[in-house]
Amino acid sequence: MVAQFGEQVRSALRSRGLSIREAARRLNYDPAYLNRVLNGRQVPSPHLVERLDQLLGAEGTVISLAASLTPDDHGRISRSIAHPTRLDRQAVDALAAVLAAQRRLDDAVGAAALIHPTEAQLLTVKQLLRDARGPHRDALLGVVAEYVQFVGWLHASAGNHVEASIHLYDAVDLADEAEDGTLAAQALNFRGYIARRQGRPTAVARWFEAAYHTPGAHAAQRMGDAAQAAQGYAQLRERETAKRLLGEAASLADAAHDQPPGTAYWLTSGFQRLSLGLAHLGMAEHALAADHLRAGLDGLPAEQRHADWTAEYRAALHAADGAR
Incomplete structure (x- = not known):
């Protein structure tokens, strides 16, 4: 670590074709x-x-990753790995901070590199979770559940759907054990994303x-999930169900x-418009879809504007504009 x-x-x-x-x-x-730096020796x-951040075009995410890895945190994590029965809360918090920085790095450099x-x-x-004891194990369980989910997302984003599904299945079980509804809902959401990438509208509707x-999902998650489920139903020509779900999304x-x-930091009001755009595109409401998609893409923060996952929304905007 x-x-x-x-x-x-x-x-x-390496993903940019650059040797050291x-x-x-x-x-x-x-x-x-x-x-020495890139091999962890300095x-x-x-x-x-x-x-390095500038070279990778990472929009500050490499800086954030470096800031999350203080010498004290290194020591805490290393001690916890060597002596898992002495796990302390500071080590758990350090692992969570590293993971948060890695999520941001994914937005900037892409899933394949990570x-x-x-x-x-x-x-x-x-391994640490398996051997950990004491009052901080439950907090570690939540971090591990998010780690599993993140690896599942990386595989999903890279198109490795089988590997992604295996990790996301485990992520739901871990989230349930941790009694964390937001993590469970997000893992199911990523299953829906995989189904959409595979062109399987029935599974899109089911997972979203x-x-x-x-239970326990955040309102921002529920809004996006309702809109994306609506897209699946629209593609299945179940228009009334799609309209109902869009209305429920609006009410949230x-x-x-x-x-x-x-754990779902990207669910801003601007991002929600991307989900709404996909739903309206599925319902052949092309002008409304284009408006939502354009506003959502324009509103993304700098480090997300060229993320791999935005390609789906750019293609949808192109399709919506072409059909107007």
């Missing part, structure tokens, strides 16, 4: 120094972190409706304006 900054950045560079030597040349840094300077290093970390945190009805709009859960 202590080398994860280097692992993540090294993988992101070539990256060092572009950054005007000593290749040996960069190699802490990067703030200037190097900033330059799958291998994140899977390696997942094995470590699962299951997420919508999950005020409550959905509250701060979304950290």
Whole structure:
């Protein structure tokens, strides 16, 4: 775990076709120094972190990842791994902060670059959960459930649907054990995303409706899930059911304006318009679909505007504009 900054950045560079030597040349840094940093043997300077962020076009997410890995946190995580029966809350919080930064990095550099290093970390945190004892194990369980879900998302985003489904199945079980409705609903939502990528509208309706009805789901999740279930029903030509779900999504709009859960930070009011756009496109309401999709894409924060997952919405906007 202590080398994860280097692992993540090294993988992101590789996905851009950059070796450590070539990256060092572009950054005007000593290749040996960069190699030590990216192999976890030396802490990067703030200037190097900033330059790596610029090189990767990461919009500050590499900086956030580096900030989440303080020397004290390294020590806490390492001690907890070596002595899991002495797990403390600070170590759990440090793992959660690292995971939050990795989620943001995915938006900027793409899923493919993060799958291998994140899977390696997942094995470590699962081992820690298995051996952990004491009052902080329940908090760790929630973090591990989110880790499993995140790896499932990475595979789903990269098109590895079988691997994604296996992880997301486990994520629901872990979320239920942790009694965390937001995590359970999000794992089901990602199953719906896979079904949509596969062109299976019945499964789209099933999984998003299951997420919508999950006890403990946040209003922002429920709004998006209702709209995406509506898209599935629209594609099945069950227009009345689709209209009902869109109405229920609209009724949640005020409550959905509250701060979304950290595990689903992207569910802003702008993002909700993307889900609404897909639903209206499914109902052949092309002008309304285009308005929602355009506004949603324009409203994304800088680090998300070119994320892999936005391609689906850009294609939908192109289709909606073409059919007007």
